[in-house]
Amino acid sequence: MILGTIDPRNPKQKSERIRVAETKALFETIEGVCEKRMDDWGFEVLGRLKTCGDAIAAEARYHTKCHTYFNNGKPKSSVEQNAKKADRGRRPNKDMLQIFHTVCQSMESNSSELYTVIELLEEMRKLADNPCDVYSVKHLKELLKLHYGEEIWFAGICGHKDVICFRSIASHIMILVL
16 A cells, blocks of 8 residues: 555565554545655555545555655655665576576577486586586576476476476477377
């Protein structure tokens, strides 16, 4: 409601950080803050409140941190900067990404071959300065899905796990077989 970016399906957003707006008094208070702020963020929030109709019935939600920042007159950018600081995870390894793209190009140029995810990992280990930096099977599969999108899927063939299959090649094989 305040920032406009709550995803209730996201398991990373803990329930204690998100509140459901349940009283009309809360909306009246937020409307008053919007009018006092007289800035873009206040205008955005007021627009969401006015176009919602019955926000209580719609079960409007808000981040508690955003609510606090908004009520205290802090700019929207301070909330967004704070969210960026909270990003977790390892920073992308540029060398590994380059090796990943090299392995993908090699796989694409040998389109008649079938590869498993483990075989790609082995190829990456051969090319890496430090084999310990190579991705996990799970992360490599995620990167392949991001890189190829709907074009790729993983199959189990003849006891081999995570065989990489491309839809275009499968279509081509089906045409040859039929």
